[in-house]
Amino acid sequence: MINKLIGATFVAAMLTSTAMAADIKPALVYGTGGKFDKSFNEAAYGGAEKFKAETGIEYRDFEPTGDTQGEQAIRNFASKGFNPVVAVSFAWTSAIEKVAAEFPDTKFVIVDAVVDKPNVRSVVYKEEEGSYLVGTVAGLFSKTGKVGFVGGMDIPLIRKFECGYEQGARAAKAGNEVLQNFIGTTGAAWSDPVRGGELAKGQIDQGADVIYAAAGASGIGVLQTAADQGKYSIGVDSNQNYLHPGSVLTSMVKRVDLAVYNAFADAKGDKFTAGVQALGIKEDGVAWAYDDNNKPLITPEILAAVEKAKADIVSGSVKVHDYMSDNSCPK
Amino acid sequence: MENLDLISILGSTIRLSIPLIFTALAGLFTERAGVFDIGLEGKMLFSAFAAAVAAFMTGSPWLGLLAGITVSVLISLIHGFASITNRGNQIVSGVAINFLASGLTAVLGQAWFSQGGRTPPLAASARFTEIVFPYAAELRDTGFIGRFYANIISGHNILTYLAFLAVPASWWVLYRTRFGLRLRAVGENPGAVDTAGISVTFLRYRATICAGILCGCAGTYLAIAQSAGFVKDMSAGKGYIALAALIFAKWRPVPVMLACLLFGFLDAFANFMQGKSVPGIGEVPVQIFQALPYVLTCVLLAGFIGVARPPKAGGVPYVKER
Numbered sequence: 001m002i003n004k005l006i007g008a009t010f011v012a013a014m015l016t017s018t019a020m021a022a023d024i025k026p027a028l029v030y031g032t033g034g035k036f037d038k039s040f041n042e043a044a045y046g047g048a049e050k051f052k053a054e055t056g057i058e059y060r061d062f063e064p065t066g067d068t069q070g071e072q073a074i075r076n077f078a079s080k081g082f083n084p085v086v087a088v089s090f091a092w093t094s095a096i097e098k099v100a101a102e103f104p105d106t107k108f109v110i111v112d113a114v115v116d117k118p119n120v121r122s123v124v125y126k127e128e129e130g131s132y133l134v135g136t137v138a139g140l141f142s143k144t145g146k147v148g149f150v151g152g153m154d155i156p157l158i159r160k161f162e163c164g165y166e167q168g169a170r171a172a173k174a175g176n177e178v179l180q181n182f183i184g185t186t187g188a189a190w191s192d193p194v195r196g197g198e199l200a201k202g203q204i205d206q207g208a209d210v211i212y213a214a215a216g217a218s219g220i221g222v223l224q225t226a227a228d229q230g231k232y233s234i235g236v237d238s239n240q241n242y243l244h245p246g247s248v249l250t251s252m253v254k255r256v257d258l259a260v261y262n263a264f265a266d267a268k269g270d271k272f273t274a275g276v277q278a279l280g281i282k283e284d285g286v287a288w289a290y291d292d293n294n295k296p297l298i299t300p301e302i303l304a305a306v307e308k309a310k311a312d313i314v315s316g317s318v319k320v321h322d323y324m325s326d327n328s329c330p331k
Numbered sequence: 332m333e334n335l336d337l338i339s340i341l342g343s344t345i346r347l348s349i350p351l352i353f354t355a356l357a358g359l360f361t362e363r364a365g366v367f368d369i370g371l372e373g374k375m376l377f378s379a380f381a382a383a384v385a386a387f388m389t390g391s392p393w394l395g396l397l398a399g400i401t402v403s404v405l406i407s408l409i410h411g412f413a414s415i416t417n418r419g420n421q422i423v424s425g426v427a428i429n430f431l432a433s434g435l436t437a438v439l440g441q442a443w444f445s446q447g448g449r450t451p452p453l454a455a456s457a458r459f460t461e462i463v464f465p466y467a468a469e470l471r472d473t474g475f476i477g478r479f480y481a482n483i484i485s486g487h488n489i490l491t492y493l494a495f496l497a498v499p500a501s502w503w504v505l506y507r508t509r510f511g512l513r514l515r516a517v518g519e520n521p522g523a524v525d526t527a528g529i530s531v532t533f534l535r536y537r538a539t540i541c542a543g544i545l546c547g548c549a550g551t552y553l554a555i556a557q558s559a560g561f562v563k564d565m566s567a568g569k570g571y572i573a574l575a576a577l578i579f580a581k582w583r584p585v586p587v588m589l590a591c592l593l594f595g596f597l598d599a600f601a602n603f604m605q606g607k608s609v610p611g612i613g614e615v616p617v618q619i620f621q622a623l624p625y626v627l628t629c630v631l632l633a634g635f636i637g638v639a640r641p642p643k644a645g646g647v648p649y650v651k652e653r
Contacts, residue, residue: 034563036447063447181605185618192567193558198343199602205339205482217449217562224452224559228460243452 026051026264027082028061029073031089033190033216035063040216040237040256044088044111047257051264059264067187071095078103084267086260087111090157091187096120107272109263111256112157114276122276123259127157128164128320129313130252130286131212134234135168136309137250137288138210139176140302141232142169146177148203150196150222152215153189154182156324161214161236161252163329164320171318172305179203183218193221200225200233210234210249223248232297241293249297251289258285282314338475340599342482345491346557348595350375350566352494353549354573355580355587356501357542361407363505363582364538365518365644369425370410371546372570373432378403378550380436383450383561384443386457386554395457395555396490400547406432407543408536415535418648429570437563448563450554459488459556488556490548495588497545502584504541514538518642521649531649549573575628581639597623 028048030041041063048059060082062073070092077085078099084107087096093113100108100117107119114122138147147169151158166178181199183189196218200211204226211226212234213219219236220243226233227247235241235251242248258279266272279285288306290298312318323329354371361368378399386395406428413424437448444450464485470477505511513534517524521531549569554561572594580586601620608614632639 034447034449036445036449181602185621188564188567191562191564193562194553194565194567195602197558198347198599199605201346202339202343202599202602205342206336220452220560220562221558228455 023057024084024264024267025082026057026059026267027077027085028059028260029070029077029085029087029089029092030061030063031091031190031216032064032067032070032187034065035061037190037217038238038240038243039219039235040254041088043238043254043256044086044260046238047260048086048264050257051261055265055268057264057268067091071099074099074108075102078106078108083107084109084263084272086263088256088260090155107263107267107274109259111259118274121263121272121274123263124276124278125254125285126278126280126320126322127161127252127254127286128167128322129281130254130288131161131164131214132168132171132313132318132320133281133286133288133306133309134212134250134252135165135170136172136306137168137298137302138165138212138232138234139169139172140305141249141297142173142176142208142210144207144209145173145175146179146203146207146209148200148208148211149178149180150199150203150211150213150215150219151180151182152184152218153187154185156327158182158214159327159329160323161212163323165212166329167320168309171309179206179208183215190216190218192218193224196221197225201229204229204231212236212252214252235289239289239291241289241291245293246296248294250294253287253289255279255285255287280313281310336603338478338482340596340603342486343599343602344592344596345483345487346595347598348591349491349494350549350552350557350569351573351576351591351594352588353497353545353552354570355576355591356497356584357545357549358574358577359501359505359582359584359587360514360538360541360545361535362577362645363518363642364514364535365521365642365647365649366411366414366535366539367421367425367646368410368539368542369422369574370406370428370432370570371425371542371573372566372568373425373429374403374406374543374546375550375553375570376429376432376436376564376566377406378547379554379565380440380450380550380561382547382551383453383554386453387451387560390454390457392457392459392555396459396548396551399551399554400544403547403550404540404543407539407546411536411539414648415532415539418650421646421648433564436561440561440563450561453555453559457555458559459490459552461486461488462492488552490552490556493548494552497548498584498588505584510537515642517649518644521644525649525651535649578639578641579628579632582642594628597627 064070086109088111090113096110109121169176200222210232213222214236223233227244232249237254240251381402382395382399385398413419414421440448467481467485471481576590579590604620
């Protein structure tokens with residue numbers, strides 16, 4: 001697989017030297033959860049694959065397995081002439097800051113964090129809005145009046161998911177209670193499904209019947225446990241409804257694929273812009289997943305309520321509080 | 332704290348302790364025979380991977396268990412070959428196994444399934460699922476005893492019960508059989524055993540095979556009972572915690588179980604206390620509870636359990652006198 005990729009890139013590189021100038025050499029660096037986490041990173045991979053399928057331009061990617069490998073990978077890509085270099089994790093913030101200064105002619109994209117450099121595009125999402133929508137679904141669907149949240153690493157970004165979810169659940173039905181747990185405080189928290197499942201079990205024991213997992217690959221354990229226990233779960237980042245049809249209530253889809261695809265496409269079309277892009281419901285950056293897998297679970301009332309919440313957020317009549325704006329969540 | 336919460340924590344304690352119990356018992360067998368086994372972690376990981384792959388391919392959890400045990404025994408034999416037959420350093424051999432496990436499982440998983448080192452999710456029929464005892468559902472709402480029965484006695488998978496059976500079984504083997512007596516002797520004074528005309532090498536090999544079987548159960552539990560597939564590095568340091576529990580328990584079977592349950596309880600308690608407010612203090616940062624098991628381990632080891640003396644011949648390869 002890696003060999004094939006390297007080989008393909010060499011071929012692509014040789015072709016580009018003679019082809020038109022618009023051809024680019026894009027590179028993608030994933031977060032530490034791994035490329036096939038069925039969630040965040042897999043969404044990024046999907047965006048890059050879409051670009052490849054449409055344009056035939058090969059890209060190179062790298063899966064850092066530890067927090068220290070990201071900077072090496074980013075610098076390595078930049079020094080080999082890859083452009084643009086897309087890094088999809090808040091964990092690479094300082095890495096991008098450093099490397100972007102070293103390679104002013106290379107275009108960088110960072111997802112989930114803001115880096116203020118003339119050659120860096122920062123793509124952030126309004127996760128609170130998407131989480132508000134799935135919170136609405138959970139709040140209306142729950143029979144016990146208790147809904148759960150299992151976060152990956154305990155960082156403001158993930159608290160932002162929780163906060164939006166909590167607001168949605170409370171708005172859906174007054175008196176709804178939200179239980180919350182985080183898997184850990186290090187990068188390993190993104191890939192510990194055993195603990196994810198155990199935390200979910202604990203919340204189910206406390207009466208939760210819908211659990212929202214924002215925990216990368218650890219979320220797989222949460223979804224699995226909910227399915228085993230005959231309860232319901234909510235997936236994150238990618239559409240995870242298909243993982244356990246009938247048990248996954250919906251997914252908070254974060255269009256990381258869009259960030260990657262747009263970065264590659266803009267670089268190709270010479271339309272690359274630096275600066276901050278904040279993608280919310282209005283920009284189709286976040287959404288709730290509604291497909292054949294969860295259609296039987298979603299009643300017309302829930303559907304109507306979510307559509308209304310969506311319209312309200314777009315029109316501005318409902319303002320979802322962003323945890324990261326003041327590091328607190330209104331109760 | 333309400334009874335319901337207590338039951339929930341105890342249930343979680345049991346689920347989290349099982350891999351520790353199996354692994355610590357595995358360590359008990361080898362270390363009592365004089366072979367230190369740092370490679371418990373790696374064996375657990377290897378067997379988790381093998382069990383997940385076999386269960387996925389065949390659809391049978393029993394074949395998964397068989398594969399997990401087989402692979403774990405093979406790795407144990409490698410450890411034995413390096414450290415018993417060739418008298419290599421037991422620690423180095425164990426560490427090598429850990430590195431090999433962490434790398435090889437991920438690489439093979441990626442090569443076979445292309446899912447980032449993960450194995451495909453298993454269907455319920457390919458896993459060990461919860462066994463519900465008779466009347467558990469009816470008794471669930473009948474007070475503390477009923478709930479205890481429904482959530483703690485009933486509702487676990489078969490490997491959980493096997494783990495609790497393995498504790499008295501290990502005790503019986505070690506303290507009530509000839510094999511056990513010799514095994515303990517070979518860890519204290521292999522020269523005496525050799526003088527009695529018993530092969531030190533063969534005895535130690537048998538001890539590592541016992542360890543392989545138990546580690547295989549631990550890995551299988553992780554991959555196809557507790558979760559539904561293998562994930563890279565899913566053992567997450569449990570092998571080392573089991574080793575700590577073994578030392579904690581001074582290399583005796585029943586205390587081993589209690590130490591593992593204590594570690595499991597601390598883990599479960601840390602999970603439970605997240606985001607809860609403590610009376611008089613308010614909400615305590617989750618990091619404090621996550622650090623609690625380690626702090627308690629240090630305190631208990633330093634102050635309360637006294638000297639833990641390992642088997643005398645532990646870590647020393649046996650060389651026949653000439």
